[in-house]
Amino acid sequence: MTDSPAGSRTAERHRAFRRFVTIWALLGGALLCAVVLVNTGSIIGAALFTANETGWLGGALPHWMASPILGDFELTEMGVCIAVFSFLPYCQLTRSNVTADIFTAHASPQWVARFSLLASLVALAFMAILAWRMYFGMLDQREYGYTTAILLLKHWYAYLPILASLALTVLAALVTLAEDAERA
Amino acid sequence: MLDALMIGFAGLGILILLIVIRMPIAYAMILVGGIGVAILSGPAILFSQLKTLAYSQFSNYSLSVVPMFILMGNIATQTGLSRDLFRAANAWIGWLRGGTAMAAIAACAGFGAVCGSSLATASTMGQVALPELRRYRYSGALATGTLAAGGVLGILIPPSVVLVVYAVIVEANIVSMFAAALFPGIIAVIFFILTIGVYVMVRPEAGPKGGASTRGEFLAATLGVLPVLVIFGLVIGGIYGGFFNPTPAGAIGVFLVWLYGIFRRSVSMRSLGEALLATARTTGMIYLIVLGAELLKIFMSRGGVPQAIADWMANSGLAPMTVLVILLIALIFLGCLMDSLSMILLAIPFFWPVLVEINGGDYVPAEMAGFGMSSEDLKIWFGILSLIVVELGLITPPVGMNVFVISAMARDTPMRETFIGVMPFFAAEIVRVAILLAFPAITLWLPHYLSG
Amino acid sequence: AQEFVFKLHHLLGANSPAQKNMLEPWAKQVEENSGGRVKIEIYPAMSLGGRPPELIQQVRDGVVDLVWTVNGYTPGLFPRTEVFELPSVFRNDIKATNLAMYDLFESDLKQEYKGLEVMWLHVHAGQAIMTVDKEVHSPADMAGMKIRIPTRTGAWVIEALGAAPVAMPVPAVPQALSKKVVDATLLPWEIIPPLKLQNQIKYFIEGHNQTRIGTTTFQVSMNKARWDSLPDDIKKAFRDASGRDWWGKVGDIWRAGDDFGISVAEKAGRKHIVLSEAETEAFMEAVQPVVQRWIEEVSAKGIDGAALVEKARAAIAANTAAN
Numbered sequence: 035m036t037d038s039p040a041g042s043r044t045a046e047r048h049r050a051f052r053r054f055v056t057i058w059a060l061l062g063g064a065l066l067c068a069v070v071l072v073n074t075g076s077i078i079g080a081a082l083f084t085a086n087e088t089g090w091l092g093g094a095l096p097h098w099m100a101s102p103i104l105g106d107f108e109l110t111e112m113g114v115c116i117a118v119f120s121f122l123p124y125c126q127l128t129r130s131n132v133t134a135d136i137f138t139a140h141a142s143p144q145w146v147a148r149f150s151l152l153a154s155l156v157a158l159a160f161m162a163i164l165a166w167r168m169y170f171g172m173l174d175q176r177e178y179g180y181t182t183a184i185l186l187l188k189h190w191y192a193y194l195p196i197l198a199s200l201a202l203t204v205l206a207a208l209v210t211l212a213e214d215a216e217r218a
Numbered sequence: 219m220l221d222a223l224m225i226g227f228a229g230l231g232i233l234i235l236l237i238v239i240r241m242p243i244a245y246a247m248i249l250v251g252g253i254g255v256a257i258l259s260g261p262a263i264l265f266s267q268l269k270t271l272a273y274s275q276f277s278n279y280s281l282s283v284v285p286m287f288i289l290m291g292n293i294a295t296q297t298g299l300s301r302d303l304f305r306a307a308n309a310w311i312g313w314l315r316g317g318t319a320m321a322a323i324a325a326c327a328g329f330g331a332v333c334g335s336s337l338a339t340a341s342t343m344g345q346v347a348l349p350e351l352r353r354y355r356y357s358g359a360l361a362t363g364t365l366a367a368g369g370v371l372g373i374l375i376p377p378s379v380v381l382v383v384y385a386v387i388v389e390a391n392i393v394s395m396f397a398a399a400l401f402p403g404i405i406a407v408i409f410f411i412l413t414i415g416v417y418v419m420v421r422p423e424a425g426p427k428g429g430a431s432t433r434g435e436f437l438a439a440t441l442g443v444l445p446v447l448v449i450f451g452l453v454i455g456g457i458y459g460g461f462f463n464p465t466p467a468g469a470i471g472v473f474l475v476w477l478y479g480i481f482r483r484s485v486s487m488r489s490l491g492e493a494l495l496a497t498a499r500t501t502g503m504i505y506l507i508v509l510g511a512e513l514l515k516i517f518m519s520r521g522g523v524p525q526a527i528a529d530w531m532a533n534s535g536l537a538p539m540t541v542l543v544i545l546l547i548a549l550i551f552l553g554c555l556m557d558s559l560s561m562i563l564l565a566i567p568f569f570w571p572v573l574v575e576i577n578g579g580d581y582v583p584a585e586m587a588g589f590g591m592s593s594e595d596l597k598i599w600f601g602i603l604s605l606i607v608v609e610l611g612l613i614t615p616p617v618g619m620n621v622f623v624i625s626a627m628a629r630d631t632p633m634r635e636t637f638i639g640v641m642p643f644f645a646a647e648i649v650r651v652a653i654l655l656a657f658p659a660i661t662l663w664l665p666h667y668l669s670g
Numbered sequence: 671a672q673e674f675v676f677k678l679h680h681l682l683g684a685n686s687p688a689q690k691n692m693l694e695p696w697a698k699q700v701e702e703n704s705g706g707r708v709k710i711e712i713y714p715a716m717s718l719g720g721r722p723p724e725l726i727q728q729v730r731d732g733v734v735d736l737v738w739t740v741n742g743y744t745p746g747l748f749p750r751t752e753v754f755e756l757p758s759v760f761r762n763d764i765k766a767t768n769l770a771m772y773d774l775f776e777s778d779l780k781q782e783y784k785g786l787e788v789m790w791l792h793v794h795a796g797q798a799i800m801t802v803d804k805e806v807h808s809p810a811d812m813a814g815m816k817i818r819i820p821t822r823t824g825a826w827v828i829e830a831l832g833a834a835p836v837a838m839p840v841p842a843v844p845q846a847l848s849k850k851v852v853d854a855t856l857l858p859w860e861i862i863p864p865l866k867l868q869n870q871i872k873y874f875i876e877g878h879n880q881t882r883i884g885t886t887t888f889q890v891s892m893n894k895a896r897w898d899s900l901p902d903d904i905k906k907a908f909r910d911a912s913g914r915d916w917w918g919k920v921g922d923i924w925r926a927g928d929d930f931g932i933s934v935a936e937k938a939g940r941k942h943i944v945l946s947e948a949e950t951e952a953f954m955e956a957v958q959p960v961v962q963r964w965i966e967e968v969s970a971k972g973i974d975g976a977a978l979v980e981k982a983r984a985a986i987a988a989n990t991a992a993n
């Protein structure tokens with residue numbers, strides 16, 4: 035059936051989507067690497083601070099250089115959070131969420147596909163609900179002006195990439211649902 | 219109270235049913251928890267809570283160490299560090315009968331010291347050690363059994379993702395948990411090596427001797443382990459020494475492993491990308507389970523379930539140790555169904571209040587406590603015991619993830635044989651649990667020493 | 671019969687002094703006042719889900735009916751109340767500060783509690799200085815230390831003293847102190863027993879006459895819609911249990927918890943340093959820039975910060991004199 039022009043167009047669209055979701059996850063991975071660097075930098079900064087103020091560096095370094103990164107804690111929380119959301123579409127598309135397959139090991143492929151379809155449906159419904167609710171969550175965060183404690187970063191900014199990730203996860207669930215429906 | 223227990227059992231029953239029909243465990247928890255809250259308190263409450271719940275769970279600082287350790291393990295996988303470890307261990311003990319399998323265990327322990335996950339350890343070391351074991355004509359059962367069991371060391375030797383999640387749930391100090399895991403982890407390594415020794419005594423044909431190495435090979439191989447020692451020393455040593463908190467320590471670990479890979483020219487942009495995607499799959503899965511478990515917890519709290527179970531157990535008149543053993547056995551049974559992390563997230567929120575209640579509350583002095591130790595110590599001790607029994611789930615049928623991973627690599631060995639091959643290791647683990655139960659000091663000594 | 675059931679959500683444990691000595695007695699009083707028609711179920715340790723900063727949103731959304739929470743978890747939401755946290759505005763008197771908040775509540779504070787019906791506000795005994803191994807008598811002694819941040823304005827205090835602020839969650843504090851990841855922390859005495867700080871800290875330092883360097887504000891609030899839906903006699907049951915006397919009594923409860931905390935440290939043989947009056951004033955002088963910085967910051971939001979500082983100081987002074 036993939037021989038038909040319509041089928042191959044669909045397949046091509048799926049491939050393009052898959053590539054985009056992979057790149058999206060890699061961007062999240064890059065953010066995670068940035069969190070790694072912030073934490074590493076903060077440790078080095080704290081060590082330099084002690085050396086500079088009390089130890090053998092004796093005030094040789096400027097203050098901005100030799101100090102722990104203020105708010106590394108918050109940057110870590112927010113960075114990891116955004117990164118994890120960006121992983122969700124990739125997880126859905128690669129079916130990485132753990133299942134217990136053993137009881138259905140002897141079931142027919144058709145039944146397995148039906149169970150899988152049910153799982154895709156739940157993922158689709160939940161991610162759609164979550165996207166809908168977190169949109170209102172973002173509006174709350176903006177209206178009340180929730181910020182982090184030290185750097186006063188506005189939480190609702192973080193919701194923007196997160197909502198995009200959730201929208202992608204909904205689409206990814208649609209793709210897995212279509213795959214399951216074909217086999218069921 | 220009866221109502222509450224009914225709610226609890228109904229929820230658990232439906233959850234298991236969903237898991238049996240292949241629903242991803244995270245979504246099974248989300249479905250039961252979400253619908254449960256909607257039934258008990260109305261959908262409006264659920265919808266309001268979903269506005270912020272996922273954001274706050276995913277931005278929990280205590281959990282941020284999880285992606286760090288996973289990324290560290292995944293980059294380590296790309297670096298070829300596993301090969302160095304195995305070569306060194308093999309140069310040391312490979313000439314013994316069963317020595318190559320023993321070396322594989324030692325190398326698993328070494329890899330576990332820089333990797334927070336069991337599956338990553340099993341698959342990485344499997345790729346390196348399985349061909350060698352087959353080359354020396356080890357039996358399929360011993361070769362695959364060794365590697366499936368050895369993978370468990372990835373999580374028994376700190377750092378360990380499961381321990382982090384346990385610490386988050388019971389609000390334990392992660393550093394104390396890591397410290398507590400060290401001696402039991404070393405005992406596990408010794409027991410596994412002894413198990414192989416006994417195995418090849420009974421069945422000499424299963425594990426032949428390997429070749430002895432030359433002095434030059436020996437020296438080169440031994441020097442190859444230095445990077446692992448340095449990284450483990452800095453990361454775990456830094457945590458134990460209190461020089462940094464776990465998340466920055468994990469970050470430094472990632473940074474060092476990455477540098478090592480660049481230095482060895484084994485980590486290109488491409489392999490870094492692969493490590494990141496592997497991290498994305500595991501991390502996304504773990505965090506989704508964390509969210510599901512939170513929804514399930516809210517449902518159970520609103521139904522009054524944890525309190526009811528705690529009251530019920532506390533009034534059962536059973537001796538504290540009996541209750542503890544029952545809970546551990548329950549975890550072993552749950553382990554047949556679920557992966558270790560889901561199990562910790564599902565069971566500990568219910569089991570821990572029971573133990574605190576029996577012990578006499580949060581602030582009970584040791585001399586008046588049911589277990590003869592403060593609740594803080596009980597938290598640490600129980601954490602290590604449950605860590606071991608939930609990890610057993612990785613090598614027990616029907617769902618034994620480590621066995622699946624190794625089986626997928628060893629196509630010529632039927633999975634049944636692998637399950638038979640891990641049996642002796644399973645027995646060794648039961649002996650270890652019994653010893654740790656009898657002598658809590660083995661677990662508690664190091665955390666006590668470190669906290670002064 | 672229990673016609674009105676309320677879920678009270680908070681972050682500390684079921685056996686914490688805050689639940690045992692403050693929340694439970696209050697809940698019991700409300701229940702009694704209502705003739706048994708009200709039931710308040712207390713859910714400790716975030717057992718109804720989420721993390722502490724979400725408590726405010728949970729009660730606004732009606733996910734729970736009542737919360738006890740720290741205002742500073744949601745910085746910027748309660749800027750006016752924050753004036754009572756400032757060093758040299760809050761000096762030493764918990765009870766007088768609680769009563770001052772009561773007196774200024776309708777006129778100056780109420781407007782920032784959108785979607786909430788406040789039962790009561792309170793502070794803790796204030797930030798004392800706990801150092802691992804250095805005796806401190808002057809602001810200069812603290813320059814170059816790494817100090818854990820207690821609150822948002824607490825970070826400014828640390829900077830004003832020439833030290834480096836380090837953020838970390840409370841449970842990480844003992845370990846960080848024991849290995850000198852931080853050299854000192856600013857916390858009230860009441861936190862000593864649960865964190866066993868007497869094991870890591872040598873010097874426990876406070877100003878003359880229990881003077882501390884700023885404090886933290888807390889609130890117990892009900893969902894506004896839920897409150898509005900209640901019949902008058904039930905509202906009265908809550909009001910009677912949370913009147914001016916109660917706000918003052920909460921001050922006594924936290925004072926007792928604080929005194930107990932320092933007694934634990936003293937019993938462990940640790941040094942409890944009380945600064946002289948002159949030394950104390952040197953600290954108050956050093957943190958003046960913090961008050962100035964706060965005034966500038968809230969002025970940008972259209973709040974007359976300078977006037978609020980004066981009003982708060984006057985109200986606290988009036989209540990201190992009255993006690």
Ligand code: NA
Pocket residue numbers: 329330331332333334335371372373374375376377378
């Ligand atoms: Na490990």
Ligand code: NA
Pocket residue numbers: 553554555556610611612613614615616617618619
């Ligand atoms: Na299993």
